[in-house]
Amino acid sequence: MDRIKGQNPIVEMDGDEMVRIMWRMIKEKLIFPYLELDIKYFDLGILNRDATDDRVTVESAEAALKYNVAVKCATITPDETRVKEFGLKAMWKSPNGTIRNILDGTVFREPIMCKNIPRIVPGKSFSILMQVEKPICIGRPAFGDQHRASDTLIKGPGRLKMVFVPDNGEAPVELDVYDFKGPGVALAMYNVWACKNYDGDVQSDLLAQGFGSLGLLTSVLLSSDGKTLEAEVAHVTVTRHFRLYQNGQETSTNSIASIFAWTRGLEQRQSHLEMQLCQLIFGSGSLLDYCLSQHFIRFTVLAIKSAACIETVESGKMTKDLAILIHGPKVSREYYLNTEDFIDAVAQNLERKVRAPAVV
Ligand SMILES: NC(=O)C1=CN([C@@H]2O[C@H](COP(=O)(O)OP(=O)(O)OC[C@H]3O[C@@H](n4cnc5c(N)ncnc54)[C@H](OP(=O)(O)O)[C@@H]3O)[C@@H](O)[C@H]2O)C=CC1
Numbered sequence: 001m002d003r004i005k006g007q008n009p010i011v012e013m014d015g016d017e018m019v020r021i022m023w024r025m026i027k028e029k030l031i032f033p034y035l036e037l038d039i040k041y042f043d044l045g046i047l048n049r050d051a052t053d054d055r056v057t058v059e060s061a062e063a064a065l066k067y068n069v070a071v072k073c074a075t076i077t078p079d080e081t082r083v084k085e086f087g088l089k090a091m092w093k094s095p096n097g098t099i100r101n102i103l104d105g106t107v108f109r110e111p112i113m114c115k116n117i118p119r120i121v122p123g124k125s126f127s128i129l130m131q132v133e134k135p136i137c138i139g140r141p142a143f144g145d146q147h148r149a150s151d152t153l154i155k156g157p158g159r160l161k162m163v164f165v166p167d168n169g170e171a172p173v174e175l176d177v178y179d180f181k182g183p184g185v186a187l188a189m190y191n192v193w194a195c196k197n198y199d200g201d202v203q204s205d206l207l208a209q210g211f212g213s214l215g216l217l218t219s220v221l222l223s224s225d226g227k228t229l230e231a232e233v234a235h236v237t238v239t240r241h242f243r244l245y246q247n248g249q250e251t252s253t254n255s256i257a258s259i260f261a262w263t264r265g266l267e268q269r270q271s272h273l274e275m276q277l278c279q280l281i282f283g284s285g286s287l288l289d290y291c292l293s294q295h296f297i298r299f300t301v302l303a304i305k306s307a308a309c310i311e312t313v314e315s316g317k318m319t320k321d322l323a324i325l326i327h328g329p330k331v332s333r334e335y336y337l338n339t340e341d342f343i344d345a346v347a348q349n350l351e352r353k354v355r356a357p358a359v360v
């Protein structure tokens with residue numbers, strides 16, 4: 001089958017550890033066999049961020065603003081342990097924070113529902129959360145707060161001050177924050193309502209657990225002008241599983257959030273293309289090809305999503321995190337697939353769907 005060519009670029013932000021491994025499998029098994037995409041690739045793996053003094057993160061966000069669609073893998077935000085582990089030049093800031101502060105806008109997170117995955121709070125009861133039959137979507141400002149805070153370790157007694165220096169030449173405003181009697185930690189951040197970005201982060205993590213798993217949470221940043229969309233993997237890089245992978249041991253890591261990051265990015269690219277349709281109508285004879293290719297991209301994206309979520313999981317093929325929700329923490333091995341076998345099961349479903357005659 002010929003691959004269908006996407007007509008505008010997509011910015012790809014690669015990441016770290018187990019999610020980076022799954023990300024590559026998803027591209028090779030689910031995306032590239034069907035779609036020929038103009039990918040602007042940025043390696044946000046921790047070693048490349050360090051090698052480029054983190055310029056690559058800023059460049060990837062600038063590319064997202066230029067091309068309007070980005071898909072992002074999960075990335076390590078280094079702490080002291082990670083600085084030692086990788087011998088980093090600096091404790092680089094969170095790539096998510098850097099990118100979001102350049103794109104600005106709102107982050108929306110929504111659980112993916114599968115009929116056979118029990119929710120921790122199922123059924124009808126008194127609280128709003130317990131009555132959920134449909135996904136709850138949490139929106140939060142992407143800018144500022146804890147994700148763009150400056151913090152420092154205080155080594156001993158002394159005074160912490162905060163200084164605001166106006167641009168208009170007026171006298172700086174100096175505030176006393178705290179008299180340290182001994183060591184501690186100090187943190188300063190921008191926002192009038194402290195932590196609303198961070199609150200949203202915590203709330204969506206809690207919500208994901210309520211609906212089943214962090215592996216079933218979508219995350220999208222829409223910029224304030226509505227022009228740029230970044231679809232991201234919201235969960236961690238799954239370090240424990242990556243250690244097993246590095247040692248050649250079997251892993252069962254849920255790739256659904258990563259698959260949905262790709263499909264959401266593709267959907268956005270496709271809808272941008274639809275907006276350009278009017279221009280094309282007055283253009284050359286490529287309209288029919290264009291419509292067919294857009295129909296195919298939409299069809300492929302829908303097929304990936306339904307094959308990944310509805311058919312594969314609901315047919316009983318799933319990773320261990322989901323199998324535990326159905327069969328309990330001591331789930332036996334026959335009830336779950338390993339990381340690659342799950343993606344292969346999705347790929348088989350997808351191949352069957354894409355080869356089936358399309359109903360237009
Ligand atoms: N989106 C992003 O870019 C984010 C990146 N991070 C980064 O992730 C790194 C690791 O974070 P840490 O807090 O140590 O958490 P871990 O990577 O150690 O993950 C914690 C546990 O969550 C479970 N888990 C999370 N996601 C999945 C999944 N997709 N499939 C199956 N199980 C899953 C696993 O449970 P079990 O062990 O029981 O199998 C895993 O061991 C950090 O460096 C942090 O900076 C953190 C948040 C967001």
Ligand SMILES: O=C(O)CCC(=O)C(=O)O
Nearest residue numbers: 077094095096097201234
């Ligand atoms: O970038 C990080 O370190 C964590 C980000 C995060 O958890 C989030 O905003 O969802």
